[in-house]
Amino acid sequence: MTTPGNLLYAQSGGVTSVINITAAAVIETARRYPETIHKVYAGKDGILGVLNEELIDTSLESPEAIRAIRHTPSGAFGTCRYKLQDPDIQKTEFKRVVDVCERYDIRHVLYNGGGDSADTCLKLAQQLKVRMGNVTVNHIPKTVDNDLAITDCCPGFGSVAKYIATSTREASFDVASMARTSTKVFIIEVMGRHAGWIAAAGGLAADSTNSIPLIILFPEIPFERGRFIQRVSDMERANGYVSIVVSEGVRDENGVFLSDQGTRDAFGHAQLGGVASVVANMVKEDLGLKYHYAIADYLQRSARHIASKTDAEQAYAVGQAGVEYAVSGRSGFMPAIRRLSDEPYEWDIAAAELHKVANQEKMLPRDFISEDGFGITDQARRYLQPLIHGEDYPPYKDGLPQYVRLKNQLVQKQLPANWRDGDWTIWSWPLTKRASCWTSRSVLAAITTAIRCGWFLQTSSGSMAFCRVWNSVRPAIDPDVVG
Amino acid sequence: MTTPGNLLYAQSGGVTSVINITAAAVIETARRYPETIHKVYAGKDGILGVLNEELIDTSLESPEAIRAIRHTPSGAFGTCRYKLQDPDIQKTEFKRVVDVCERYDIRHVLYNGGGDSADTCLKLAQQLKVRMGNVTVNHIPKTVDNDLAITDCCPGFGSVAKYIATSTREASFDVASMARTSTKVFIIEVMGRHAGWIAAAGGLAADSTNSIPLIILFPEIPFERGRFIQRVSDMERANGYVSIVVSEGVRDENGVFLSDQGTRDAFGHAQLGGVASVVANMVKEDLGLKYHYAIADYLQRSARHIASKTDAEQAYAVGQAGVEYAVSGRSGFMPAIRRLSDEPYEWDIAAAELHKVANQEKMLPRDFISEDGFGITDQARRYLQPLIHGEDYPPYKDGLPQYVRLKNQLVQKQLPANWRDGDWTIWSWPLTKRASCWTSRSVLAAITTAIRCGWFLQTSSGSMAFCRVWNSVRPAIDPDVVG
CATH class of the missing domain: 3.40.50.460 (Phosphofructokinase domain)
Known part of the structure; x- marks a missing residue:
């Protein structure tokens, strides 16, 4: 590498009480590699911040502030339930992400989320490679659902x-x-x-x-x-x-x-x-x-006040490993937690290939559930017990956990805001697929009208208007847009 | 005093995460006065344990076990939502309590509860005085509702x-x-x-x-x-x-x-x-x-895992004070928490006369609520803030709070079990009064039938059967039987 480039970090989907530990790990580790990583930019509200060119310059945050987010629940930079358009159907959004990455000299992307975002990550790696060449894109695991493949458990x-x-x-x-x-x-x-x-x-x-x-x-x-x-x-x-x-x-x-x-x-x-x-x-x-x-x-x-110490340590370890993958030029991986032994509990981090993680859902094994279906087995206990071990109390002030908010200063925008113009896509398929999830008849009616009016096939302002409707109602309709 | 007598401790109404701290304080303090207090008996499930002659001999519990209940939520001896019959209408239950106290040489009663139990306590003091003479009866405050009079706040x-x-x-x-x-x-x-x-x-x-x-x-x-x-x-x-x-x-x-x-x-x-x-x-x-x-x-x-240290200290102090009142022969009091200053927060314990506490409800002052009715005022903050100050973490084992259960060994029964025989009372009044609270039509129907059959006026087994029905449904009907 010649001059150092920047690293883009984005949180995706539902937050956890320890996802900010991962964020802190990313920023703190990146700061140890100034010869490779110049700045860490965080997407405000995750990938939406990239689409909207709302990038947070984390270099403006003090080491103390970054250390303090370790004991603060929620997503320190905001996150979103938003799944990027499939680039095989509609390239606009991916193109925008690549544009932003190019403009901000992003050479490393770390996407912190669940199964869906692992898929996004995989696609992003392909798109960025085509346009920008040597960019690393890696995924960092996070989900309270614990349903990611390969990794023994998921931070959160x-x-x-x-x-x-x-x-x-x-x-x-x-x-x-x-x-x-x-x-x-x-x-x-x-x-x-x-x-x-x-x-x-x-x-x-x-x-x-x-x-x-x-x-x-x-x-x-x-x-x-x-x-x-x-x-x-x-x-x-x-x-x-x-x-x-x-x-x-x-x-x-x-x-x-x-x-x-x-x-x-x-x-x-x-x-x-x-x-x-x-x-x-x-x-x-x-x-x-x-x-x-x-x-x-x-x-x-x-509930950060009763976070598991093991969980907190693993959340840090995956963030750290993500940066190390980036620095060593590895791309298309997810740092997975590997269990070495149950008792004493030992674990390390191993690189999992992203394509083996994306769009997989790890279900609770049947032999973790007792035969009658109403309880857990010893096997489940052996698996679960170490994951809750240890306490990682936040500091308290005036009787309450002392949570912090960062300055979250945005960079000055440099790119055109009208990047969606000309965007269109075939909405009928996902609409049909998701219809069963709809709970609000009025929303359904509004969208049905929109479809009847043909908005979903129009370009320019028509599709823009519909996009806005759709993007604002989509998370309400389908809470699992992004896991 | 000549020979030492026994102390009866009973928990009443809804539990809190720190009521066992009060229980520990009572037992630990009582053990420091062997010349006055021989044993502490605890009612199993509160006053019901007294009625049923189910008394727990706490002298069989080790100092370590008693110390350990300090960090265990719930009621260590069980508690109940049960209001004793009004002795002015029906003396059977109070008579039974006095019988049990007499038989077990109870010279001190500490009743740990909310506003209703303060009233019971007051009546009990009168009844015991008539029959047994020099018995102390005091109330120890406890309620998450914080609605007891005189005391600045309530443990829990x-x-x-x-x-x-x-x-x-x-x-x-x-x-x-x-x-x-x-x-x-x-x-x-x-x-x-x-x-x-x-x-x-x-x-x-x-x-x-x-x-x-x-x-x-x-x-x-x-x-x-x-x-x-x-x-x-x-x-x-x-x-x-x-x-x-x-x-x-x-x-x-x-x-x-x-x-x-x-x-x-x-x-x-x-x-x-x-x-x-x-x-x-x-x-x-x-x-x-x-x-x-x-x-x-x-x-x-x-949620004992996030109990307030201030609350824990006050829960101990009131238990300790209760025993000290007993030992010094004081009766008809409640140790109240007195606020001496907001900042720094200072408090002590002052004896409140029970008749000023019983059946009073301390409402949230209007000036604690903001003018628009949607928030709290600075005055409320000044009051509330010190009460949540400090953490009192329980010990953990295998990642979970290490809560304990006592042996709770019952004394051998010595009194007749058929003490309710001949008991009758006029149920129609409370039935009418509480009808508005009933949610289950089938329960209502069952009770209506019982009334029509005249069970409530029968003596002996008829009233027994009805008592059983009534006592089992009453808490379901009216969750506020005892506060």
Whole structure:
């Protein structure tokens, strides 16, 4: 290499409580290679910041500020649920990314996200290679869903697992002490629409010294009301109470989400509330037992105050490795966490080829789920336990975790803003595919009208207007646009 | 005093993450006065354990075990939502309590609960005095609701406040970083059916260095949909996202709980889900904004992992003071926390007369709520801030808080079990009064039948059967039987 170039870092998809540890690792490691990397630019709100030429100059942040984001949840530069257009159908967006990279002398890209962004990453590597030659593009793993291939686990998951296991244990102790005259069934709803990794972590709440009558409802196991109710009833009779961990992704025998029962209230509104309230209702109807339910929602993935130390260390390690791949000229990889032994837990980082990671989903193995489908096996425990090990407390001020915000100063724009002009694409396919996800009839109506008007085939301002509609409604329609 | 007597300790009502610190303080302090206190007996499941002669002999627990319950949430001996019969109407239950106290040479009673149990405590003091003469009966404060009179704050509240403020801050950081393409309105539902103390604590999430567009919905402020939606819209437009802390006790202009909209689904079921889903639905209908909501439920009051150090210290101090009152022969008091200064925060314990505490509810002062009704004032901050100060982490094992369970060995029963025989009371009054709280029609039908059959006027086995029905359904019907 002659003169040093710049590195582009972008976060993608849902955030975690430790993704900023990865961001800090990227910036801190890059600063150790001034002969190769001049500046680290971060996309404001991820890849959208690249498309919109909103690049954050991280060189303006002090080492102290960068160190402080290590203990701050959320995405320090913003992130987005946005999947770039497929370059085989419509090159506009990829072309724009390449334009921006070229203008800002980007020689290294690190894309920090889940399975979908690994795919984007792969395509970006190809496009950039064609136009700019020697650019490295690597992916850094992140997802609370823990569903990336090759890597043993995903940064972000261990902390959610710790939070859910802790919360389930705490609430179960609470309920146990009051069950005689109060709540007999406690339900906690956890994330994981496709895979039951987080639900499985709830199983850690109970162990040999903390017996808790626990039922886990996995998305992998078709829900049967009769069997479930029987189990609740048996456990309640034997123990006086039951705790239930339910994954938001639980489906019935027909593959329909339990939380999407299509029921309407008196005004015709879709019944709101997550799967926890559906399960609670069954318990009440069939057994008449008093219940309470909690919905952890974003609390679980932002709970930096109880992050796993192991998770925090791995989040740093993958960020560091990503920069090292870049510096050594490696491209098309993802630093994967490799488990060397369960006990004592040992791990290292190994380079996984990106094409083996992209668009893969690692499901919870069947042998992690007990035969009856309501619990976890010892195998699952061996896998999960080390991931929640250790505490990584943030500093506190005035009784609250001291989270920080960066200056996030944007570079002066240099490129034309009207880059989408002339853009068009065939929207009908994805629209059809995603129609089943739509929940809001008014949005559906608006888009149907747009399609009927032929906007999706128009170029110039027509498609621009539709693009705006589409881009603003897309995440609302399909929360899994980017994992 | 000649020979030492025994002390009876009972927990009452909903548990907190620090009530066991009070229990440990009672036992540890009592052990320092062997010349006065022989044994500490704990009621299994609170006062029910006294009625049923299920007394736990805490002298069988090691000092290490007692120390360990300090960092364990829930009620270590069990607790109950059970209000003793009014002795002016029906003396059976009070008589039984006195019988048990007499048989076990109880000379001191410490009742650990909220406002209702302070009242029970007061009545018990009178009854015991008549029968046994020189017995001390004192109340120890505990309630996450923070609504006890005289005391500046209630043990249990500070930790919930810390949990809610922390969780709200964490989730708000999360949402802020993703709002551009994802969730724009995040809602967290918190406890506090009558008073907005916990909701107010959510306001601490935002401060001068952590700006968060935050709306708080208090039970004290009648909810107006139009004003609320306007505020959400304004804030979302200005900041890109909004966080909302909603108290489960929010009511509309007519005093109807927002969570009790009386709506039915297609099958005629009452709409489930807490107030968070109701508010979320409004945001969706009126503004079309993407939302997420969390329901903290029991997680908030059992989150020992993030207990407030101040709260933990106060929970210990009141337990210690309770024993000291007993030893010095004082009766009819509650150790109250007295605030000496805001900054630096200083407090001590002062004896409050029980009759001034019983059946009082301390509401959130209006000047703690901002003029527009959506936020907290500086005055509220000055009050709340010291209560969440400091961390009191539990020890961890295998990545999870190491909570313990005591042996809880019961004494051999010595009294007749058929003490309720001949018991009868006039149930119609409370039944009528509580009818409005009933949610389950089948329970209502069962009880109506029971009344029609005249069970409530029968003696012997008839009333026993009804008592069993009643005692098992009462907490389900009215969760606030005992605060």
